[in-house]
Amino acid sequence: MTYALPPSHPGQVIGLLGGSFDPPHAGHLHISREALKRFGLDRLWWLVSPGNPLKSHGPAPLERRMRAARALVDHPRIDVTDFEAQAGTRYTAQTLRALIRARPGVRFVWLMGADNLAQFHLWQDWREIMNTVPVGVLARPGQRISARMSPAARVFDHARLGARQCHRLGQMNAPAWCFVNMPMMAISSTHLRQSGAWADTT
Secondary structure, eight states, X not given: OOXXXXXXXXXXXXXXXXXXXXXXXXXXXXXXXXXXXXXXXXXXXXXXXXXXXXOSSOOSOHHHHHHHHHHHXXXXXXXXXXXXXXXXXXXXXXXXXXXXXXXXXXXXXXXXXXXXXXXXXXXXXXXXXXXXXXXXXXXXXXXXXXXXXSHHHHHTGGGEEOGGGXXXXXXXXXXXXXXXXXXXXXXXXXXXXXXXXXXXXX
16 A cells, blocks of 8 residues: 655664644654654654544544644654554554555654653553564653653563663664653643643634
8 A cells, every 4th residue: 555654765764753743842843853863763753643542532633733743843854644544553553564564674763751651551562562663762850760660661671772872772673672861841732732722713
């Protein structure tokens, strides 16, 4: 099947930041720039999802979130895609299978925050995800202990890279993951929705 995807080529290391982006904001850009630097990525794709299976309420329409994300992105190595909607995938493991089939030879790295690592064992086929692609975890200072105590971190402790090796993450074979501390911006999609800043004016 043919998909409309950002440019890529075999051997390239592409980070994947998935989420509802409801709405996208400066914090998403901040962690994306940090991930490009910390994990040795060539490019980074925002995977704007149709909806989060772990959330009971649906997000704003996909078209609106895609427009907002593309309007916000100001980095030449960050792209926005609705691949999950195109491929009909609902869970990360399914998305990764489809992406790897669609772009053979590209080295993908899954990116997430430490809050996601804490609940990662609740994700469908989470062990498959860890065994399929390297994983980069971004956290604010002080979250390292709680992240290390998570079930996923304990199960895959043998595959964790030291902080000084994180720039090699994209070249590692799965399972491999790295946890880096970084300053976070005090902004969230939830806060923007609650403040009315993302109210639908259409």
